[in-house]
Amino acid sequence: MIYLDNSSTTRKKPFCVLNAVLKATWHSANPTRSSHTPSLNAALKVYNTREHLKSFFNAPKSANVVFTYNCTEAINTVIFGTAKKGGNVVITAFEHNATFRPLNKLIKTHNITITIVNPNSLGEITSDDILNKINDKTYLVIVNQTSNVTGSTVKLNNLGHKLKQKNIMLMVDTAQSAGHEKIDMQSIGANFLCIAGHKGLFATQGIGALILNDANVEPLKFGGSGSNSLLTTMPEYYPEKLEAGTINTIGISALDAGVGYVEKHLDKINSKVEKLSNILINYLKQNKNITLYSSNPHSGVISFKFNNLDNNEVCNTLNEKYKICVRPGLHCAPLIHKFLKTEKTGLIRVSISYFNNFCEIKKLIKALNKIEKNHN
Amino acid sequence: MIYLDNSSTTRKKPFCVLNAVLKATWHSANPTRSSHTPSLNAALKVYNTREHLKSFFNAPKSANVVFTYNCTEAINTVIFGTAKKGGNVVITAFEHNATFRPLNKLIKTHNITITIVNPNSLGEITSDDILNKINDKTYLVIVNQTSNVTGSTVKLNNLGHKLKQKNIMLMVDTAQSAGHEKIDMQSIGANFLCIAGHKGLFATQGIGALILNDANVEPLKFGGSGSNSLLTTMPEYYPEKLEAGTINTIGISALDAGVGYVEKHLDKINSKVEKLSNILINYLKQNKNITLYSSNPHSGVISFKFNNLDNNEVCNTLNEKYKICVRPGLHCAPLIHKFLKTEKTGLIRVSISYFNNFCEIKKLIKALNKIEKNHN
Numbered sequence: 070m071i072y073l074d075n076s077s078t079t080r081k082k083p084f085c086v087l088n089a090v091l092k093a094t095w096h097s098a099n100p101t102r103s104s105h106t107p108s109l110n111a112a113l114k115v116y117n118t119r120e121h122l123k124s125f126f127n128a129p130k131s132a133n134v135v136f137t138y139n140c141t142e143a144i145n146t147v148i149f150g151t152a153k154k155g156g157n158v159v160i161t162a163f164e165h166n167a168t169f170r171p172l173n174k175l176i177k178t179h180n181i182t183i184t185i186v187n188p189n190s191l192g193e194i195t196s197d198d199i200l201n202k203i204n205d206k207t208y209l210v211i212v213n214q215t216s217n218v219t220g221s222t223v224k225l226n227n228l229g230h231k232l233k234q235k236n237i238m239l240m241v242d243t244a245q246s247a248g249h250e251k252i253d254m255q256s257i258g259a260n261f262l263c264i265a266g267h268k269g270l271f272a273t274q275g276i277g278a279l280i281l282n283d284a285n286v287e288p289l290k291f292g293g294s295g296s297n298s299l300l301t302t303m304p305e306y307y308p309e310k311l312e313a314g315t316i317n318t319i320g321i322s323a324l325d326a327g328v329g330y331v332e333k334h335l336d337k338i339n340s341k342v343e344k345l346s347n348i349l350i351n352y353l354k355q356n357k358n359i360t361l362y363s364s365n366p367h368s369g370v371i372s373f374k375f376n377n378l379d380n381n382e383v384c385n386t387l388n389e390k391y392k393i394c395v396r397p398g399l400h401c402a403p404l405i406h407k408f409l410k411t412e413k414t415g416l417i418r419v420s421i422s423y424f425n426n427f428c429e430i431k432k433l434i435k436a437l438n439k440i441e442k443n444h445n
Numbered sequence: 446m447i448y449l450d451n452s453s454t455t456r457k458k459p460f461c462v463l464n465a466v467l468k469a470t471w472h473s474a475n476p477t478r479s480s481h482t483p484s485l486n487a488a489l490k491v492y493n494t495r496e497h498l499k500s501f502f503n504a505p506k507s508a509n510v511v512f513t514y515n516c517t518e519a520i521n522t523v524i525f526g527t528a529k530k531g532g533n534v535v536i537t538a539f540e541h542n543a544t545f546r547p548l549n550k551l552i553k554t555h556n557i558t559i560t561i562v563n564p565n566s567l568g569e570i571t572s573d574d575i576l577n578k579i580n581d582k583t584y585l586v587i588v589n590q591t592s593n594v595t596g597s598t599v600k601l602n603n604l605g606h607k608l609k610q611k612n613i614m615l616m617v618d619t620a621q622s623a624g625h626e627k628i629d630m631q632s633i634g635a636n637f638l639c640i641a642g643h644k645g646l647f648a649t650q651g652i653g654a655l656i657l658n659d660a661n662v663e664p665l666k667f668g669g670s671g672s673n674s675l676l677t678t679m680p681e682y683y684p685e686k687l688e689a690g691t692i693n694t695i696g697i698s699a700l701d702a703g704v705g706y707v708e709k710h711l712d713k714i715n716s717k718v719e720k721l722s723n724i725l726i727n728y729l730k731q732n733k734n735i736t737l738y739s740s741n742p743h744s745g746v747i748s749f750k751f752n753n754l755d756n757n758e759v760c761n762t763l764n765e766k767y768k769i770c771v772r773p774g775l776h777c778a779p780l781i782h783k784f785l786k787t788e789k790t791g792l793i794r795v796s797i798s799y800f801n802n803f804c805e806i807k808k809l810i811k812a813l814n815k816i817e818k819n820h821n
Contacts, residue, residue: 072483077475078691080483090470090695094463094649098770099453104761105770107456138514138651141668141690166674167690170667173677267691273470275514275651275693289665291546292517292653293777298542299788301549314543315454315643317651317696319466323703385480394474394481401669412675 071393076217076245076370076400076420078267078274081326086271089326093319100318101295105111111318119308119327122278125328126247126262128254130284133307136316140244140265142289143279146311147240147261148172151168152179152284157206159184161194161223162404163216168242169404170394172211182206187408192364196228207373209238214246218405218416220363220370222246229258238284244268248331249368260284266320267427269422273325276320279311285415286311338423341344342369345421345430352434358441362409369421375441380417383440391436447769447805452593452621452746452776452796454643454650458703462647465702469695476694477671487694494701495684496533498654501704502623502638504630508658509683512692516620517543518665519655521636522687523616524548524587526662528555533582535560537570537599538780539592544618545780548587558582563784568597568740570730573602585614590622594792596739605634620644624707625718626735626742636660640687642696645798647703652696655687662687714799718745721797721806728810734817736787738792745797751817754781756793759816767812771795 072080093114098107099116100115100312106235128134137143148158148171158172162185175181184202188194199210215222229239232303240261243252248269254262262280266272292313296304304311331338346366353361353373363371373379398415399406407410419433447453448456464703469490474483476491477627504510513519524534534548538561551557560578564570586608591598605615612657619628621769624645638656642648664679668689672680679686708786722742729737729749739747750756760773774791775782782788795809 070482072474074475074479074481074484077471077478077484080473082470082473087467087470091463093457094466094699097454097456097458097643097650098448099450099650100760102453103450103770103772103774104757105450105764105772106446106768107770108450108453127640138518139690142514142666143769145666145668145689165669167668170678170689174667265691267473273693273695274473274475274691275696290518291550292521292543293541295777298775298777298782300546301777302546313521314515314545315641315650317514319649320651320693323470350548381480388481389473392482393560394479394697396481398479399674401671402675405671406674415703 071421072430073421073425073433074394074396075422076268076418077396079269079271079422081422081424082271083330085326085330086323089322090319093322099315108441114325115316115318115321118321121325121328122280122429124325125332126252126254126280128280129282132254132280135279135281135308135311136321137277137279138275140242143263143277144168144242145171146279146286146289147263148175151209151238151284153208154179155181155206156208157184157204158184158209158211159186159199159207160211160406161186161199161213162188163194163213163215163221164211164404165213165242165244165402166214166403168211185404188221192219192362194223196224196226199228200231203235203237209240211240211242213242214250215368215370216405217245217370218372218400218402218418220365220368222365222368224251225257227256227258229260229272233258244367245370249339249355251335254280254282256300266324266327269331270324271330272324273320276317276324281307288313310331319392334423339367341423345425345427346371348430349419349434370418372416372418374411374414374416378444380414384417386440387436391432393433393436447808449795449801449809450772451798452794453643453772455647455798457720457798457800458647459706461702461706462699465698466649466695469698473547475615475691490696491692491694494697497701497704498656501708502628502630502656505658506651508630508656510698511655511657511684511687513653513655514651515653516618516639519639519653520544521657522665523546523639523661524551525665527614527660528586529584530555531582533558533560533580534585534587535562535575535578535583536566536587537562537575537589538564539570539584539589539779540587540780541589541598541618541620542591542777542779544587561780564597568595568660568738570599572600572602575604579611579613581611585616587616587618587680588624591619591744591746592781593621593746594776594778594794595724596744598626598741598744601633603632603634603678605636609634621746625715627711630656630658642700642703645682645707646700647706648700649696652693652700657683659757664689678682710799715743717799718797719743721801721803722747724806725795725810746794748792748794750787750790754820756790760793761810762816767808769812770811
């Protein structure tokens with residue numbers, strides 16, 4: 070079986086992650102809920118992982134790390150927790166429904182407006198494109214750093230610092246970029262990084278994170294915080310303010326291990342993913358029956374379609390006949406599909422991980438050739 | 446090390462749970478996000494776990510199972526998703542901050558009122574006590590089935606059916622009761638069961654569930670649902686409506702295994718937990734320097750305090766000198782502590798799991814005796 074749907078969830082995890090999961094499950098305890106040794110050990114693991122994430126993303130010392138169920142929850146927390154009545158939010162056409170749907174809710178409840186930054190003819194969006202779209206009412210800019218459809222990456226430069234001058238906050242959705250890009254929160258000047266554990270960072274599902282700096286966020290959920298139990302609301306300090314109920318120590322341990330792995334191997338990951346992606350991109354480019362929508366081998370995300378075939382059917386054949394797993398459809402990203410005019414057909418998305426190999430990409434190309442030939 | 450803080454998180458998990466966690470991590474894939482085999486296998490696992498939970502809790506066929514991050518999220522989803530301006534919610538004094546804090550938020554945003562049902566002189570709350578408190582504005586009743594402080598269990602009987610006649614919904618928080626009580630959703634007539642994975646059901650942290658029946662709930666979070674990507678809101682059908690973003694297939698697999706284990710061993714679990722609890726309860730009852738607040742051996746939750754000692758210090762000594770882990774403080778349950786007038790001192794809570802043994806309880810009793818003696 071050849072798994073090329075790593076943008077949904079990386080299938081193969083490094084052994085250090087499996088080991089961390091097993092160890093944390095075997096040593097289950099509730100961090101910050103008691104003063105006994107297993108609870109303190111769990112709390113230490115959680116604390117160290119917060120510090121690890123801050124160092125990995127070069128977050129300022131003053132930043133706080135909040136653990137969430139997934140990246141979607143981190144994004145929802147920021148969007149609902151900073152909502153401003155009648156305000157404007159600038160987003161890119163790369164945004165996922167994790168951003169687009171909560172904003173649509175705010176249109177109804179808070180009368181906000183959304184401004185969408187579309188890509189240029191090369192499929193790219195620049196910081197300047199984003200800056201050009203802000204208006205007097207803009208209070209928040211949201212950028213999905215790497216499109217989960219085209220794989221195009223927004224070069225953020227120091228966007229957050231420029232926005233700060235206008236009192237505008239910046240949230241970066243790193244769901245597809247973390248584990249591929251070197252992300253420097255301080256250079257970017259972002260107020261929020263939203264993080265998915267189970268993709269490029271090789272952690273398990275059920276864990277995400279929000280790093281926040283120089284911004285206040287109202288809680289989305291309320292519950293036990295392990296301290297100040299007599300308070301009728303969440304404590305005002307972070308991370309407790311945004312972490313209601315028992316957190317996922319097992320997922321957090323997996324994230325710690327996964328981030329450690331990426332930290333150590335990022336150059337190798339980039340080099341391999343680029344090499345494998347380029348092989349596929351070159352093939353797709355020269356096939357005149359195919360339209361290619363991706364040109365960034367760095368991200369490992371490559372979307373395309375056969376001009377004369379049902380692309381859902383192609384994916385089914387890849388799975389059934391060749392045991393190759395890719396993802397058809399709209400990838401929960403309606404804006405970019407509408408922009409590309411592919412919202413009716415969808416696209417075939419191949420997403421490559423460090424754990425894929427040359428042979429697998431060759432087999433995919435062979436299979437695509439055969440499917441095309443059988444159809445003609 | 447003797448772990449007696451199982452109401453926070455059960456430390457020891459059955460091997461089938463460890464096995465499920467490892468298998469699911471090794472076979473990571475995103476359920477309902479693609480049509481390839483690993484994704485379909487993950488979706489099948491998730492579907493089967495939903496059915497398993499329905500059967501375990503004897504939920505009606507029409508009920509829906511939604512997976513959440515933890516029980517707190519399930520409770521928040523119900524409270525915010527059914528909020529009624531100016532309405533009244535009846536709760537018990539057993540409620541956890543997972544319920545009390547979101548309701549306090551609704552007092553501010555929706556002008557609701559809360560009515561609290563206190564226990565009788567035996568520390569018990571009956572269905573009739575609850576029914577007696579409802580008023581014309583009551584739209585929701587919330588019952589924490591087993592207090593996480595006293596271990597007292599509310600006999601729900603057919604409370605939900607009676608409330609339904611008055612158009613009032615019933616939510617049952619099973620965080621401490623699931624895995625100890627046989628819970629029959631149909632007999633109770635509950636609209637909502639909120640479930641914690643990592644306690645009596647022996648699953649991992651990072652997974653909870655909400656079973657809902659005959660009720661509509663607005664989403665708390667918005668994001669990718671794997672289908673209908675062009676919709677600007679969540680789909681109207683369950684579970685998709687309430688599951689934004691990637692769900693925790695690994696936690697779900699653990700929950701499936703844990704529930705299977707409890708299903709098979711419930712009688713043995715009850716018998717052992719009762720036996721061990723009774724040994725401790727009998728000791729605590731006859732110690733005149735101790736006030737005991739628990740009388741339900743079935744729950745495994747036993748809280749008490751030394752009348753003349755600093756009970757936090759006792760817990761620290763238990764941990765440091767005897768390597769015995771119990772939980773001091775308020776247990777995120779301010780209402781019952783206020784009722785018991787223990788909100789200043791807190792209580793020592795011992796919580797017993799099926800995986801504890803006779804020897805451990807004897808050692809705890811010995812340690813408590815020694816601490817008492819050393820103090821005198």
